[in-house]
Amino acid sequence: MNKSLAASVSPALYSTKANARIFTLTSTEHNIEVADWKIDSTQLGIIDTYFTIEQKTLHGGKQEGSKVIILTSPNGLTITLSPTRGMSIMNVTGKEMRFGWDSPVKEVVNPAFINLESRNGAGWLEGFNEMMVRCGFEWAGHPGIENGEMRTLHGKAGNTPASEVEIEISEIAPYEIKVRGLIKESTFKKADLQTIAELSYIPDTYSFTIHDHLTNHADYPRDYQIMYHSNFSKPLLEKDAQFIAPIKEISPFNDYAQKGLQDWATYLEPTKNFDEMVFNIVPYSDADGYTLAALHNKDANKGVSIEFNINELPYLTLWKNTDTEKQGYVTGIEPGTNYAYTTSIEREQGRIRQIKPGQTIQFKIRYSALMNREAVDTVKETVTNIQGNQNITSIQTPIAEE
Template identity: 35%
Template sequence: MAEIVALRKWDRREPQIAWDSESPLSMDVETRMGNVKTRHGRFVGGASDNVEVVEIDTGVMRVIVLPTRGMSIWKIEAEGIRFGWDSPVNGPVHPSQVPLFDPSGLGWLEGFDELVVRCGLESNGAPEFDESGKLKYPLHGRIGNLAADSLSIEYDEASGRLELIGEVIESRLFFKRLRMRTRLRVHAGSYRVDLLDDVTNELSTPATMQLLYHINVGSPILKPGAVLEAACEELAPKDALSASELDAWNQFDKPESGYQERVYFANLVSDDSSETTAMLRTAERNRGMAVTFNVSQLPNFILWKNTGAKSDGYVVGMEPATNFPNTRSFEAEQGRVVKIEPSETASFRLSLEVLTDEAAVEKVSSRIKGLAAIHAPQIHDDPKAGWSM
């Protein structure tokens, strides 16, 4: 008689989280607006092992934050809808597994699968090499692969507000010490997430920095017929390939194997408070994600259009930034770096809103149309000098 062997297999492609109910960051807060719950834990096994995670539940949505990965937002879930994307990278990946300084300069891509990841702080664009070919600045910088040094939660029972607060330090002896204090703010019963980032230069000499918010959305929001709505003051393709698709720059088709990314650079129209909004929505206008930001802090907007095969990463990036993601030296020559004096702080404010029905989408669309009516867009057929290298 043949021997029967039992095999129990743990599929590491599905990340496992060990939640810590005794953690001071795991709590159930009763407010006048409803309850807000938080859970704190760590991923177990594989490339995700020991990645710290905090889940925030507002009662209508769950926000999953990764303190180990620069306080990135891994994904948001609301009304049974997942806001995020399916990266070929099985994340979240612990920073120790990401070869940021790979000689190609592209090691950052080995950990990239978040909904929201910050790029910076010293540099945030394309990799740059010195005259000998040695890497000076890796793709998208270091901040997204640095762990938060401290974590805390503050809440207000009257308003229903809860904030997850973390501090991430990017430093190198003799060269830099930039402290980013970030507050992720939610309210009970709300679909909105506010990111309030303050970057302080802690050296005794002046410093310069860059910051880009890489906001990445895939299925089910991204699908054939999806549209990006934004009030463009000025827009230009990054390169000739992007220019070839200019007529459909904000429209998205089905996944296409072999599709090469298109990128568009823009300045957006803002209101009297210097705020503007961009939104990715479905063709049915019943789901979407909106980002609102202050153009005095984040004057530039980038659309990353990467509608490749689903297995290759079917995704669109909405990217408010201090600059365009060219090499740091090029951007510095154009004056697109933020100067910070010793002990000075530069502040950045951005809000995300997940849209789960037609009414929510139409409300945001109406705001964008109002902004668009302020200024007729200037659309360049070719890459703009000073914007693209």
């Protein structure tokens, strides 16, 4: 694949940025589907750093036909994402660092093998093992019936193969890499939402950015919801690991979470029969709307931070699932436009947004690996500065009941 081929891709996925190479891996518009593909920095004439980008097609079981794209920076991070699964990030690793978790689901499940309406609308769980999966965009949250239609768990985006996929590599330092995919949620008489989902990464660094553009291609206003379900386990998650964020308001999702409200910000070791606890959070931000949430280990010398803007993503969900390791020992930090209640509850409580015909709305999130105590301390200081003397409102009872 070369730049001239990429130039024929629809303008939504084509960049005219100078000094960049663009490689098209998938295009439904032009009937392009690359199976296995690989390039490294030396092939691009880059000699002052080294990285590789590879696409693999997986075989066997429920992952038959799934594709993964792997960005490898030996002095930074290795990032694996799947265009088959809505551009979800499967895992991220670095030196003694991992973002992700060990789900009982071991394969990169092809959506062709998932029935989202099974298990009373929770069929989504049969493919759930990502470090970051987009919950949305037509709807998100728990399954339920609204207007006679099933709203399945966490929407369709994470189980929608990308219709267009391209990789852009800057040929000038710092050699930023962008992986873009187009996710279409188009249904006759219903939504026509299309999202350009982009991951950008600079080799040799310990941060990456998600930058999504959601466009309503219909002639009518449409609802939208999005939660960036970001999941972490060992080595960050352990007994007495800590969640931190500047918090305006917190409430338990349900009666079970109410029991854990007193020590909601700390974690247990893997604990048999621990059901999931979920907390609804309204974060504070700086004057420009920027805020962050973070998880660090017990010794506060390793962690992850997630930066976002409350004008785009005003709510934050904390999911604590400290069950046994085989069952899935994991916590989720989930910036979003809403909480995880059913669509009917979110609508009743005013957290469902609308996008106008032709309108484009963007969401930007930055993930950073905190590799040492100094990095963790810097994030703590930022949280403290945003919180300032502002009070935390702790609502003792759930704000809704499903």
